[in-house]
Amino acid sequence: MKLVVIMYLEEDAESVRRLLTREGVEVFSEVGVRGHGRGAPGWYGDVAPYRSGMLMTFLPPDRADALMEAIKGCEGCQDAGHPIRAWQMDVERSVASGH
Numbered sequence: 001m002k003l004v005v006i007m008y009l010e011e012d013a014e015s016v017r018r019l020l021t022r023e024g025v026e027v028f029s030e031v032g033v034r035g036h037g038r039g040a041p042g043w044y045g046d047v048a049p050y051r052s053g054m055l056m057t058f059l060p061p062d063r064a065d066a067l068m069e070a071i072k073g074c075e076g077c078q079d080a081g082h083p084i085r086a087w088q089m090d091v092e093r094s095v096a097s098g099h
Helices: 010-022 061-072
Strands: 002-009 029-035 050-059 085-090
Touching: 002 010, 002 061, 010 050, 010 061, 050 061, 061 085
Parallel strands: none
Antiparallel strands: 002 050, 002 085, 029 050
């Protein structure tokens, strides 16, 4: 089993969800993220946080690979300086409460 984590700007959320639908990913968890980093100075001389999203899904290896390739080929992000990014990790073990 693989864990795929995807990060994207809030403006790209619908594109990411469409990509998941095309790849047959029906189960995932999504959270809002405030990203901090270098960028253009904001109103008070500080960098405003980026409003981003992070999504996690567990998939069999072949489907995780296909999703990673689909993300790699994704074009049309709202901000070319902030592409959709993804990480794929092995899941060594999984348990559920009460089992």
